Amino acid sequence: MAHPLYLSNEKYRQWLKAGLGLRYLKEGLAPFCEDVAKQQHKDILDNIKQTKILPTVTCGQCAVRTLKPDHVKIGKNKCPLGQANCNCCCKGGKIACPNNVCGAIYDNIITNHASVPPAPNWKNTQSQQWTVDPWSIAKCFINVSGYDLKTSAADIDCTGLLHVIINNKYFHNHITGTDVFSKVRKYRSEIFRSSTMELENANTYIDDMIAVLQDGKELIYRKDAKEAVKKLQEVAPANFDQYAAVVPPQPAPGPVPQPAPVPQHAPVPQQAQMTPKRALAPQPDPAEVVPAPVVPVGIEHLQCVLDQGTGFRLLSFDAMSNDQLQMVPTARAGMGLHVSTPIKNKATQTSRDDTEQSIVSEYDSDGRTGVNRPELKDKDKSEEVS
Numbered sequence: 588m589a590h591p592l593y594l595s596n597e598k599y600r601q602w603l604k605a606g607l608g609l610r611y612l613k614e615g616l617a618p619f620c621e622d623v624a625k626q627q628h629k630d631i632l633d634n635i636k637q638t639k640i641l642p643t644v645t646c647g648q649c650a651v652r653t654l655k656p657d658h659v660k661i662g663k664n665k666c667p668l669g670q671a672n673c674n675c676c677c678k679g680g681k682i683a684c685p686n687n688v689c690g691a692i693y694d695n696i697i698t699n700h701a702s703v704p705p706a707p708n709w710k711n712t713q714s715q716q717w718t719v720d721p722w723s724i725a726k727c728f729i730n731v732s733g734y735d736l737k738t739s740a741a742d743i744d745c746t747g748l749l750h751v752i753i754n755n756k757y758f759h760n761h762i763t764g765t766d767v768f769s770k771v772r773k774y775r776s777e778i779f780r781s782s783t784m785e786l787e788n789a790n791t792y793i794d795d796m797i798a799v800l801q802d803g804k805e806l807i808y809r810k811d812a813k814e815a816v817k818k819l820q821e822v823a824p825a826n827f828d829q830y831a832a833v834v835p836p837q838p839a840p841g842p843v844p845q846p847a848p849v850p851q852h853a854p855v856p857q858q859a860q861m862t863p864k865r866a867l868a869p870q871p872d873p874a875e876v877v878p879a880p881v882v883p884v885g886i887e888h889l890q891c892v893l894d895q896g897t898g899f900r901l902l903s904f905d906a907m908s909n910d911q912l913q914m915v916p917t918a919r920a921g922m923g924l925h926v927s928t929p930i931k932n933k934a935t936q937t938s939r940d941d942t943e944q945s946i947v948s949e950y951d952s953d954g955r956t957g958v959n960r961p962e963l964k965d966k967d968k969s970e971e972v973s
């Protein structure tokens with residue numbers, strides 16, 4: 588399929604819709620995850636403070652690789668917490684935390700991990716931050732690596748947040764169950780691993796994303812989750828077909844007609860110099876113009892998806908004429924896509940009118956400059972004035 592026709596492909600638009608859904612899901616989950624991760628961090632430190640009777644719970648000196656846990660191996664070489672390759676079983680000498688804190692945090696992370704056997708991802712954490720950064724602990728529950736420099740839920744993608752919720756027993760106290768969360772986590776992989784970037788129907792995915800955000804324990808009462816649900820409900824019935832109808836026919840190969848040159852002695856307004864080609868575009872017959880429908884899903888939604896890395900950039904339409912919105916590829920995409928669609932936008936009406944007037948003043952419907960127009964006869968002049 589030629590590049591310019593991607594957006595006319597219904598299955599590709601369904602794929603875009605699913606991607607947009609994941610974005611809204613992340614928006615709805617992040618504040619919840621931020622709050623629970625902070626609460627867990629506080630509870631861990633408070634618990635250590637109480638059980639060890641410490642005046643303060645602080646460190647910053649211990650590395651996971653060399654840290655001696657609080658728990659000790661059982662038998663010959665068996666971790667009592669069930670972790671494979673646990674520091675408790677390492678033969679090389681491990682170093683106890685000089686502040687009597689980090690060994691307990693290490694144990695706590697293992698016992699909170701929901702996998703059997705527990706499998707914290709130590710590659711995602713910087714243990715020197717354990718007593719000051721809640722996400723240095725929460726990120727141990729993300730199975731995939733690459734989050735080591737992330738410091739907040741807002742920095743973490745939908746997959747990472749879902750891993751934290753599913754793999755962290757502490758989070759299980761704040762949801763009714765993990766089933767729908769696990770289901771959506773698999774969806775995410777399905778969507779982004781689609782080799783064709785196509786989906787038959789995104790609505791099953793969207794429905795379960797809504798179910799996640801309406802989990803009855805806490806999420807359903809949270810403002811951010813409610814707002815995300817609202818966006819997902821708006822997206823669900825849309826099929827973005829307004830974009831399918833706007834791919835213009837591709838020009839036939841052949842010489843491109845050039846506008847008549849502007850004589851040097853004729854002053855040309857700056858705006859017309861910048862936008863002459865728009866006046867050359869065929870204009871619709873006013874009698875055939877149908878008012879643009881109210882677009883149920885705004886153009887900003889599409890741009891959100893495009894921003895994810897498709898390489899396309901929507902141009903603002905205040906520089907466009909005839910209510911047309913242009914979309915061009917970014918340099919990364921390197922494709923010759925040109926899409927236009929009628930969009931009503933009152934805020935830009937004034938500047939657009941100004942542009943049109945300046946163009947009309949210099950070009951007639953055939954694209955000739957005004958200064959090249961033949962002299963009007965007196966009769967025509969009077970008709971033009973009226």
Ligand SMILES: [Zn+2]
Binds near residue numbers: 667
């Ligand atoms: Zn162990």
Ligand SMILES: [Zn+2]
Binds near residue numbers: 647690
């Ligand atoms: Zn320490």
